[in-house]
Amino acid sequence: MKSVALFGAGFIGTVHGRNLAADPRVSLSYIYDADASRAASLAAELGAETADSVEQVLGDPAVDAVVIASSTNTHADLLTASARAGKAIFCEKPIDLSLEVAERAVAAVERTDAPVMVDFCRRFDPPYAALRKAVADGEIGEVELMQMSSRGPSLPPISYLEVSGGQMFDQLIHFFDLMCWITGLEPVSVTVTGSALVDPQVAEVGDVDTSVAVLKLGNGAICQIDAQRRIGYGYDERIEVNGSTSMVEAGRQRTGWVNHYEAGSVRTDGMHPGWFERSEHTFKASIGAFIDAIEAGRAPSPNLADGLRAQRIANAATTSLREGRTVAID
Amino acid sequence: MKSVALFGAGFIGTVHGRNLAADPRVSLSYIYDADASRAASLAAELGAETADSVEQVLGDPAVDAVVIASSTNTHADLLTASARAGKAIFCEKPIDLSLEVAERAVAAVERTDAPVMVDFCRRFDPPYAALRKAVADGEIGEVELMQMSSRGPSLPPISYLEVSGGQMFDQLIHFFDLMCWITGLEPVSVTVTGSALVDPQVAEVGDVDTSVAVLKLGNGAICQIDAQRRIGYGYDERIEVNGSTSMVEAGRQRTGWVNHYEAGSVRTDGMHPGWFERSEHTFKASIGAFIDAIEAGRAPSPNLADGLRAQRIANAATTSLREGRTVAID
Amino acid sequence: MKSVALFGAGFIGTVHGRNLAADPRVSLSYIYDADASRAASLAAELGAETADSVEQVLGDPAVDAVVIASSTNTHADLLTASARAGKAIFCEKPIDLSLEVAERAVAAVERTDAPVMVDFCRRFDPPYAALRKAVADGEIGEVELMQMSSRGPSLPPISYLEVSGGQMFDQLIHFFDLMCWITGLEPVSVTVTGSALVDPQVAEVGDVDTSVAVLKLGNGAICQIDAQRRIGYGYDERIEVNGSTSMVEAGRQRTGWVNHYEAGSVRTDGMHPGWFERSEHTFKASIGAFIDAIEAGRAPSPNLADGLRAQRIANAATTSLREGRTVAID
């Protein structure tokens, strides 16, 4: 039985809190949120205690692990402090919007031996794991082309976009990680083309809502990622990996199994309404893998190095978008 | 170059005539139809001559082969006369509505050495041929269950139903043939359940428009065939053959390749509007195989024995439907 | 909070026990099984108590409801005794293999006011509920043809078949219920064709492993059900309902979303390995609906009348199979 505390009781914190509460291997001890009433409400639902401060949580030797699901600007400090307090850590991505801050935090954590997992939950989607296995098993030969689509149903509030780090950071970071994880390859350069089509305010805050990132990988393979903030037909996320001998695809996921045969057309179920309905199971699997690892005394994966790599790619992609040129990735 | 004459210039005669005219190995000589103006019109379109009588056609030694596409009640006599005149024969199914008449005609033909092909054109549908191959190659193990659907978009005129021989004869005869051809098995009994749901007049003329025939095959396998005269979503024809180790299916055929992703649903193209759009290519392939056979001096297939077998099954099925009991098939 | 006791700690009892234990509205009180060690093991897993006898359970006024998941031959007595003890009852199908015994038990229960739900869990499969809604909403017009397939991956042990009541009773009873529930129609007759193809011992115990049941419904519509005990490609369960204006289908369910594009073929995931993987979610939904009903003081559905109706159809189907004739259903 691991005692786990939760920082952050917002949307994602609530998701993690519920998954932790339902895991028989976990005792959800404290919930802390800067908004005390939000913490109290979630704690009541899940039968946990609220903490008055971060210090209370980190100072309690009974706490084995912490889950960092608070706002992005608190991640780096919480990571550092939790690692120094000897806690195992499950941290939401990104580490920080500033790569420099993120790198400093990672360096500080590395001086401890705290096990840290970064929540790239899509790695726990069975179809994506199947793609990775097909590549690793040599089923498709050498990777030569990869196509990813990440298309959401609605533009987030402009106020959110202003603090999100931009579409590369906020939406594509998961796919930068998947690209490396599935192919086992590192990118050497990125070129991004983007537009603000949905709302002129998107451009005013320096962001885009529709973009295509093209990455060249170390072996010369090319990965293209199209990203849209608002499409009309729900949520659409697909990946193709095309190798020298065959292709594997994590295709459209159906949400039902009923087909309507009508005069002139056959109608099937539509897409998931949003990213959460599509990905909900991956959150449970991701935090479950963290508990697996700390129970077994294994280093969890994905780790901070994975987190930094994805941020470096997102940084380069953002530079490419702003400066209209191909940017090398070290 | 084979000189081929055509009996019958109605719908099916026109289909055969056009396919013959487009075949560079064929010279379409005469067209004969009891309705002389219909013959003249098709002959003009296809650059053929009209014949004044059957005798003129059969008496012309330049004619190598005849295609019998006239009304069903003329088939038996034309078969016999054409065989006696030494012509190769391509004959529309059925041989005759009366099994006795059909058997007499076949016996008469067998006393000649005229090569005869019966137009079970669906054997020339590539998916059905693939099913047969999968069975013959042992891909699915022993055949254990077969499912066929034959569903048309609209009820034929009642006047047609009155002379059609009924749903077993008119619609299912193709599928009785396919059942034997694909599985390589013969039926031992048939049980039919039917209803007249579309129009009360269907019952008044002693027919049904919706039926399910269940046949037991020689090895104990079971074949079910559902037949509908009028469905609301176009034309639907599908076959599954389920064996002891795996299953093969000739599934829904799409008519286009465009998918519309909309809020709440994904819409694709509908079914073919009717049996002819679905099966048009099989008519060309079927008559082409007849020309192949007579050019090569091979016996064409399917032959009169296949035609008689399908009629015997249709006869037993009709008896089952009328008498409400399982009927053995010799 | 409802206190619920469980009779039966076998496969299905374990499924129900786990679902009850995970339901925050339920306190799982006793577990009773004729095999005390089996009961003890499940009770330990789920944090429940074992009962020494049925009487102990029924005599405890704190127990609100019982779940009957013991062997079929105990259902009728447990139903009667539990109803007389004033408990709400969730009962596995069938009520009894003997229709007479089942009818007597139902009559006895009806003299109490105990709420009883019969576990036709497939009604809680979302695609099947969608078919029912499409019919009820008039989306497909009048029901005219229905096609159901129920195909399992492996023959149960012959010892099981001997006490199962036969394929009509053991496998098709769910589909008889679905047929009525989805269409809102009652059958008037049934005709069954069956074979023992998998193992000669199936025939020796008077059963079949491959069968097709054809039912005529009150409006003249025809329903065909094919049932196989052992197919080579996993578990396959599908339903089509074809109406006068359109068709709805609960089609093949995929188990993954990965497509492999290879030279000459495209390969996708296969079927579920067995009925439980395909239907697991319906057990949770079914018992959840029972708890919903007793919490709300509503009569649960499906009820004993539904259970009896399905058994009457299964009885008639068994007679048809044995006597080789169409059997009327009152």
Next chain:
Amino acid sequence: MKSVALFGAGFIGTVHGRNLAADPRVSLSYIYDADASRAASLAAELGAETADSVEQVLGDPAVDAVVIASSTNTHADLLTASARAGKAIFCEKPIDLSLEVAERAVAAVERTDAPVMVDFCRRFDPPYAALRKAVADGEIGEVELMQMSSRGPSLPPISYLEVSGGQMFDQLIHFFDLMCWITGLEPVSVTVTGSALVDPQVAEVGDVDTSVAVLKLGNGAICQIDAQRRIGYGYDERIEVNGSTSMVEAGRQRTGWVNHYEAGSVRTDGMHPGWFERSEHTFKASIGAFIDAIEAGRAPSPNLADGLRAQRIANAATTSLREGRTVAID
């Protein structure tokens, strides 16, 4: 009846020749090829005459139209000469590998009133026409993202690549045309990332075999095109057009309709083996539309302006690929 002459009796010339010969509205008069024996062989097959020279063809007043299917470096001169001779012209793409030469030829043709059609045959693929119609009808709202895939089964000979103009010119030119035609939008810039992965000789002749072109359209929409010369799974060509309200897709085309349900997987037919099997019908439709236009006295479409536009895009794309930067398109 139009008298049509054919320049070029190679692969594409043969395709056009056969389609012309089968068109009842066309009399195929001359066939000319620099390789006289090739011309003679095709002329014999199709019942046409050979010409000794281009001049002989253009000097014959009976010739209404010419089809230019000779090698690319002859297109510009044949276009100019044929136009001056007053012939209607059907010309294979591209007009010339040099944009300057092409522009000069087009200017010369424009000084005549010869009707000219450029063979962008994919416009005659029904799914692509359906995409265009969906956009034009406003079905998908504003175009925001377009995805095209063009993937072939095998690398052409290096000797061909050397004279092909490169992957942008040789393979993508069709898709540049489709992009404009389907969306009704013009591109403002293009950015290409490419690699030579299949064979090092591809790089040695200054070409790539795997590339992604990203184009920004006039309204800010983004179009991505992935192109591969050699994939392992046949020929794959697909298009998605994603608009502000919904998405339409011309998806994978099946080559058969047979599904194999096996233990652990469902296997379906594979892709077309090559571009010609996938596109054969479009050649017939394209040249048929040319005959339609000249019979009706209408200007044919696509025309030389379409041809020049696609070349300008291909030119800019080639520059982008060579210089590693985004290139503006006037």
